[in-house]
Amino acid sequence: MNRMVTKRPEHETIYQRVRDMILFGEVVPGQPVTIHGLSDMVGTGITPVREAIRRLTAEGALTTLENRRIAVPEMTSDLLNQIALVRLTVEPELAKLATEHMKTSDLDALEAIDATLDEAIKAGDVRSYLEANYRFHFALYDMADAAILRRIAEGLWLRAGPSLRVVCGRFGTTSLTDQHRAATTALRRGDAAAVHQAIKEDIQQGIAFVRQTLDP
Template sequence: MTPVREAIRRLISDGALVFQDNRRVSVPTLSPDALEQIVFLRKSIECELARRATERVTPALVSELSEIDALLDEAISQGDVPDYLAQNYRFHDVLYARANAPVLAEIASRLWLRFGPSLRVVCGRFGTENLPDRHKDILTALARGDAGAVSVAVAQDIEQGMEQIAAVLRGTT
């Protein structure tokens, strides 16, 4: 199997792509029910990853995440959707890697694959003006070593971003 076919096969198995009857591959349409399930799973898994990461927090981690957040803020102010999406993913990925919970991190990554295209559509449609960014709350709580507050801020970050996707799916924006 060629590397491209193998990559497509994996993305299909992860739910990031769907195979059409006409032998074409496309991004799946996210239903409101599927989105609700993804929100539940993301909050459960990512809040636990954040809690575990807080137990292993270092000043270097807070500094690295602050630098990423500054790049994210710059992307928002410049209306740079691709960079916003990249820096947002990077922020969460770096935080969750510190949790030292590879099974949970892999599941979180697969969930991001499922909702990422929908978030891209929302951002592409509405720009970066009202994008979710609870990262400063996360950073403040991390610096204090407050796992509960980190978990709450991550949950709020997830809810805010996923609500924007849900509003588009409902057609209310």
């Protein structure tokens, strides 16, 4: 029997492309861009980009400026404190829940992503580092089977992700470390409490780096 393959609508593809540009630092926080400029960057027409901007603005990943310009919001200390509060509540819990559903093949995939991340750090490849870091966390969170918590986490990453690009620009990748190895080691033991702690410390470390980039 032939299976019908459903093609992703163009507007959804463009939304994902613009979203990734924000997540992985292709659009710098505070840098004004126009709809036409963003369309040129994505290589598509105005209409799907306008729809992507509408959705991303509603999600807090973009803000509207004067003269029909848009920008990724710049991080502030108050905003970072709010993001930290929710991330440190939601994401370690997702990691803990994931431990209950983890299969060996899932863990192997996580370790492969983490190896890619380590190579990106060594090579100073900021884009690959940011992408692998995101993939690791959300591959883990997907295993939690907790759709509401995952959606909250993804919204927070859209707001916080661009600031990690600023961190990499200021400090480079060689100063970056993570708690992913501690998390995967704990996952192999089935130690949910240790997984929870490793992800909590990983988030705290990232927040501390972002805080150093903020004006006093």
